[in-house]
Amino acid sequence: MKERIVRRIANFPPTFVPRRNNHGHHHDDDISNESVLDRVCLHGGQITFATIRFPPSSAITTTIDDDTYVGAGTEGVDVNAGSATGGGGEVPTIDKLNDINDDNDLLLSRNGGRVIFARGPWIESHPLIRKNGEHDAQQHNHVYKILAFGQGGGVGSSKLECVRGMIFPSSFSSSSSVAASIIAYGGRRISFLFGGGLWNNHQRSGSVEQKRTDYKDDFGCIPIRYNELHKDMRCCPYLEVSDWVHDISMLPIIPIIACSQRACSSSSSIGQGTTAVANGRRTLEDEETESDTSCFLLAMGMANNSCEIWGFRQRLHLNPSGNNDMMILHPTRLQCITCDVRCMTYSLSFYGWDCGDVNSVWRVHTDGDDKSESRMSDAIPTLIAASGTVFGDVVVWSAMYDLSNTHVTSNDYLPSIIKDWLLANAVATNNTDTVHPRNGTLRIRVSPMNCLKGHLGSVLAVKFSSCGNFIASTSDDRTVRLWGKMPMKDIETMHVVSDVETNDTTSCKTRSSEKSALSSLHEWSLIWTGWGHSARVLDVSFAACPSSSHQEYGTYPILVSAGEDCTARIWSPMMSDKEITQPLRGHRCGSIWSVDVCQGIVITGGNDGCVKLYELKSRIKSDERDDVGLYDVPPDPPSIKKAGTALAPKADEQLSKTEESTNREESNTPKKTKKKAKPQADHVQSICGMEFYGSTGKVHSKLLIATKAGGLFSLDLASSVWKDYSCWSKHVVASSDYETSISINQKTGSCIGVHPSGKSAVIGTTEGWLVVSSICGSTSSYGATTSCNQNIAFQAPSYRPVQAVSFIDDNSLLVFYARGSVIWFNFDQSPTPIYILTLGTTGIPLSFAYDCRDKAMYIGDSRGSVAYFDLNKRNPVLDMEHRLVRVDELKPESLLATVHGKEHVTGITILKSTGVIISVGNDGCMHQFRRDASTGQLQKLISIAVPNASGLRHIWNVPHPDGGERVIIGGFYGNDFVMLDSIHGYEFLRVDTGGRQRRQDLFFRFSNSTASIRYPNIFGMAILAGWKHGSNSIEFHSSHSFLSTLANLDTRGDADSSYSSYSIGSPLHADINDICWIGDILLTGSNDCTVTLSKFDGTNFVSIADLPPHESCVRGVCSSRHQGTCLDLLVTCGGKLSMEFYLLDTSSSSSYHQMTGNNVSFLCSYRTLAKASIDHRMNTVRATPLFPREKQCHLVVGGDSDGNLHVCLISQCALPRRTVVGTILHGNGRPVLCLELLRFSGKILAIVGTTGGEVTIWVFPGSIDISNAGVGDKEVHVVLPTSPIFSYCAHQTGVNDISAAIVDSPSPDGTSVVVCTVGDDQSLSTCVLRFPDSSQDPDTPLMPISQLLLITESASASALKAVQLVVDSSAFNRIYTTGHDRQLTLWQLNISLDEISVKCVSSSPLGTDGSCIDYVCRVQDDGSIHEMIAVGGEGVEVQSFNRNILHAACKLHEANYLLITTGAGFSSDSGLQTYECAPSEYRDMCNPSKLIDDPDRFQQFWLDFTKSYLATKPHIGYELLDQWCEGGRLRHLHRSNCDRDGSSNGCSVPWWVYSSNVDGHFRLFGSFSKSVCEIHGSALEFRCACGIGYANGEPRLGNLWDQWNQKALLSTDSCKSTTVEVKLDLLCDVNRSTTTLLCRHCLQPMRPNVLMFHDTDENVLGSIDIQRERYQTWEGLVEDEVVQRGANLVILEMGCGVNVPAVRQESEEVILDCVKKVSTHENNNAIAGSVCLIRINPKDAAINIDGGTFDSIPIASMAAVALRKINRWLEALSGCET
């Protein structure tokens, strides 16, 4: 090691690049505060609120627009009735509106439905997406997002309040003209938002909406204007109130417009004292029209035990420009009601105005007639609050001091408030106290109407039902309670205390004696308590309510609750104490914070950052399908009853238990339960076997049951009819001789098997007999030879007892014997053993799989063994004469003992495609085997512990429609039988069986369609339930439409797949520990044990697959791919030192729509031999391809918590695949936190970071061939390192992340590797290691020859967790860091021979703590390459930028000379027409002869053109270019050099513009006034037209020209240079007069100084030539600078299309000239500079120039957009230099 330089710099606070606009220009486009990185996608943070909104259907729209309907509850209701109902039952509610819609197909009305949820302070609006990816409405696919309580940006997000709830006023109050579509509250804040894609296709009648129709549907915030002082109004994006808001309720008030207009204009209606400020008010009124104005009341329930009522006036603020009219809200605090019960409000719900949605609209008549009494319809509906307390009480109280009884007069307070409110401005400006109030507001204390006691803990959620008759509440005590309104016997006198805090209002005192209108005739009482949640219940929602129309769910309320136990539960309190269906699971971990039900869809939002949707209907129906049919088994035949008195050895206790459960089932399913059989206490019916079968052999429509008493019954499931067969143990004859009667002890019956034909059954006995009994009526399965009442018995002598029987086909019966043998009988009239398979173990054979292609039989036994028998080994010889053929026992070819521990092997299946054998067992594991073709030995491949199932019972190999196979596993988990997709761990069936011990049988049929491949389309499950009195029942579970399914099996599609599940929003999980891009697929591993693959579609992640979850946290994920293949090796690692390997096949999935979980296949697992506990974690893993490529092998290195490295070599080849070779390298004992693999010089460097802050470097061979290695083969000859080659200390604490890369070496004698690390010590450490050149002998050990280390201390304000190094020679080497600072910081890394430097370029906020980082380059549709940086944390956030933009910025930043070439496209960015789309008149008028034809029209046309140029504001690009040049942002422009030779011919500046545009816009900017070459002239200049008739000094020929030239003779010499600069005021003058613009010398019409078609005017040409000459001089000088003095020239070409290619050609010619000169330049001493062409063009950005080397940067974009983005980089880069 030659040198070892360590340098430390401190960098805190990070150099934040100033993003100010230095020149003080105020521009519409606010370019300040823009980050260089675009934030594309954000996921992260818990969901605090979630709901679904559907736009009103047309039915609703028409109804609500109908005045009479809306008015029904207001005008139409008689005064007393309105008062008596109190609860507002007559007010139209959302549910009534839903009535109209309810019979419709739900899906139809869901068009355009959106999912609205709050993720912390953010509100997101997503389209409702069906699981299959189809959007319900194609037009509304946008995702909108807004920071609810701020103006965007998200800076300082820790201070932001989380959104706790929202209401949606727009949805049903279209006539109310409320501009907000969402009112969100959280903390002390309330925000009014519009847009969000909520109802954009719904043409609302409100005038407000019409004015906003051209608004984008993006989210926007309606500002609040406090009229605190009239002259000092301030706007705030949200309303801040005095305490936490728990619920809000809104009441829109619609003034009758004609009247209120009068009222507004009538000064007499304005209350006293308004005249003082009348002037101020009038100016406000001038801005508005009455239609702008609407108002609403907002009630807020606060944590300080009070409800406040605010009035809001909504006013359209008209922008003078007319484009940006803005809605502004003026709030007035009207009333504050405090509940008399002193306790902290913990939760609250309002009833009276609305229930979540605004459903009532209040119309206020303002007749303008002060003398008239206020009518009752002027009274505001009552409002009741139910609040939950910490003491477990729910307090119901009046939330509004209601004055709606008959004594209301015009003098009363509230109506005058309304009147005043209609004149809100008057009130507001009149009485400042009521505006931003702390006093002066009516404050009233009321006693509670009811205090509902019952909960044993804090009440966490309270909800009124929409009808107001029920209250649901949830609590700490894990219960959900329902309270109902009951008639009250005695009307108690309500005690109302009125307390006015200020002394100017006294009228309220008079009210204190009155009873409140809310003293209703009802009281609340507890109706029901729901137990079931295992933790705190956080939220509850009414899914249906009696008064509403959800008739399909009956007439009872249905509740959905959710809580900390991560489940949502559905209850029907009137029907059942218990949940009516299975809990809704699906959230990964933590709590479910929010639950809501809308139009039958349940939506939940959880701590995992996910939003889940469930269809309530199908959930309830699916419960039907899981519903139990309970069938009493008929009693045993009377003839044998006595014989059957042998009691089953079950204890009474056990039986009573089952009875209990059976009784429960019965109570829930009264219809299907037959009348209970009479007790038969002396007899216990013992069932020895049951099996589903079908009479057709195809459909399992029947269940056969055999009892030990000889009974044989079948149950026809379609008709529920039992059928008895003859006793199987009587009339038994021998199969060999039907005359021989055999005596069978019926008590020995042990098992049953039904012949595939469904005509007979075989009963096995413990004495070795197999009895064939007919079950098809009178005809025996053996045909005529058997008499109908005979049973036929056979046995294999010396083999007993029979444990199980199973038919393989019509002629093959497998009989399992307890002594470890299986006999294959040829099943015909005389069953004959043809194979005897003896395992030779101590276990009982339990399961088998037979591969008929190669006659391979696999058998699993009760001791965990799996045996393979080769049935080819013996061809059975049947001796037809002797019947009994001596058959030798076969021994297994291969036996794997105790594979499943010593637990039962319960299921085996064979994958047809690969021949892989999979077994499942009671040990909860799934094992895979392979049979070695040559040796015939079984080889164990992998084992997987199946999560969420402890006892596996079944395995199915289900063919997939795509030709593949799907392995489905069934097993038990607690008392539930579950079915799982083995690859994806997806649970799709769960049936409560009451325990695995109960005898059961089941069958499944799987659909062949892709849509429902995950679901068995039919299943049936029979579970035996015993009765205390001895008889039995069968619980039958089936698909819910089982019977109809049977009837219509052939015609059925999957239309009735009853699991409609929706998926939206964040498919990503929370707490991401590691992240890895694979193309645009993101692999994420989470703390919640899950691994997810998601595809990034440009704006969002779409979930592709969930890999099987780990046992504990997933610590690391990585991928590796051989070049030229489409297979990626995926590796995940975590607790117990586990590593899992998968293959991702991207070959067939060019579009993400096709990408599914099928593209992922499991490869194998890595397990250490040592017993590893959860405490032993694999903290990190990285993989890299190994050479030779064709071997398709990878090196995988994992680092563990013991400081060891686990080195795996894994092959992805077809065969033998799944090879893993593991070796452990022992480190220094410090836990490994991170590592990175880097292929370098034919070897692989492993760079490892530990908790000690130390970085060690290991060298692995780069080429290893393991394709011949066997499983676990340690014999592979691999030379692995025993110690690191190098180490250094990078951090004071642990190294959290490493990123390394090879960089272009500034060193002549070696190659440099850069290693970047970050740590908890807040530092970024960068190490450059120089290695000798790879040309050296490859056998020489790799050793760095020098090291440079730079430690940037305080690189962040908090711990840095992740780092990513990106090497980019075209721009600069970049380092991204992130951590707990919630920032993504970009650093510029410069490496020279003896120094490295790191500078902060930019820092942009993240929505999450950063814990891991990865980047990928994504080719966009326009061909540009975007660098996508994904940061994992609480979710995943992606920030990105266009690399070409960065490259362009870097080139510009280094530029010494800048040539700007622009075409029509550049002008069009300002809104000017390009030539291509100019009116045809332009072509016509762009001809000098038109001046002669029709001078007036010609001039007018051109003056109009000029006028439009002058009137159009140049786009921001001009300003930016001006800043770059004269403004000095491009600081390397050779400003001083230009005057070096004293030349004054235009080379005074290092930039020049070459433009074909005639708009003259460049002239408006100081930078370019003297350095512009307008090759087509400028329309801002008119000149004398005296030269128009000449060409090359000769008069043009033709009559017209002759005449003109005659006139032109009058012109003088000075005419040639006579020009008029056209100004806007000049144009005005011209327009006013009819005279044309004339030359002041010759008085002839002037012409624009624009080069036209066929233009030969030497005056024009001359003026252009002057510019051109100056330009060419400049250009020549620049070329010399480039060639001889090493200057850098950048040509920035913008908007030059291919149609008029003059400018494009000029750019290319300059490039070629320079390149040519550089290449032929002989002065080798001079360092030639560089040339670079940046072509910005939205359509034709491609650069195809042959010859020489130069930098070409195409940017497919509009010029203004691209320049802005480039400018951001330039600001960042120049900030970096200072």
Ligand SMILES: [Zn+2]
């Ligand atoms: Zn003239």
